[in-house]
Amino acid sequence: MFIALILWAAPVYAIDVLALYKDDQAVRTHLRTLPKNEVKEYITQVMLPGDQVRLEQVEQLLKTTENLSSEEYFAAAMIMQHGSDPAHYKMAMELSQKARALDPSNKNASWLSCAAEDRYLQKIDQPQIWGTQLYRKMNAEGTHEIYYLENFDKNARSDEQRVQCGIPTLAGIEAKLEKMATLTDRNKQYRLWKTGT
Template identity: 35%
Template sequence: MMSLALALAACAPVATNPPALPGSSRDHAELQAIKVADQEDRKPGPNIDWSKVGQRDRDRLKRVRELVATGELRTAVDFFNAALVCQHGPDLADIRLAHALATISATIDATATSANWLSAASWDRLLMRMGKPQWYGTQFTRAKTADARWELYAIDETAVTDEERKRLGVPTLAEARQRAEKLNQK
């Protein structure tokens, strides 16, 4: 019940204003910059120092939680940006918050395929962190073998259909499996 109250409270500032289009001047500039920095840290490359990225992630997450707590999120883009940063948090509570924020973003703007995708991906990550099979097929792990191949994390293939995946902007299971193979070719 407390989660529902928090979600509704988080939506309260939005109720009086129509949702903004992506890139609107009503989007929170600091939150946008935080999201951009988060994504820059994850650009593919051979020299990512994850210990440094981890500290920056913790700093960004702390600031995002402050913005959420003070009611600074107003637009679908704000909720998406905050969710994306929380998705990279180390704790189950961070992933739960990411899922709630992504769901709010997708509710504000149902046409935002990135928010719909993040809602599915955060749900999968939440299930994965709880040791349960994912539903949508967005999470990959490295095998604990000598070759450390990428593989699709365990999936409950009966939970959702490929049509539901497509509706949320998520690849089909066949496409997700192909992605794992491509990751192993690099």
């Protein structure tokens, strides 16, 4: 007697890295709208668990897919940039470099390759070299928090290299931080850092 065995497999769903990136950015956009007293809980209850899920999905995608577009590599890189381990930041740097190699006009990828390198270096207790990783502290007058750069080797990269990555010159960075320090609203400070307005 012949018995046929039928094995049922769960359906395999494609991982849409661009949708994951959209979610990643939406969480951060919402975070910047919250009152200060709600930020910590939102980060621990919503953002960090979501980051972990998205990161695991990107890791799975990279194991099973070899050919991604420049935008997909950039999206994957940004999700890895929001990991917690030096290996995540190193992978973010490598993925953004792939995105830039596929499309040299992808300015977001150029910037992210430098930002990921800074984050990786800081995670392994080395100074950042591009000037992309900001920290917050109370200003000298004690009136509001301001952004500042910590552990920054200003001479490791030239202004020309920074501009090629979409990062301001050293003078531009310092001027921007000074202007940001005059603003009391953290969201306005952040917007000025990211957009210049």
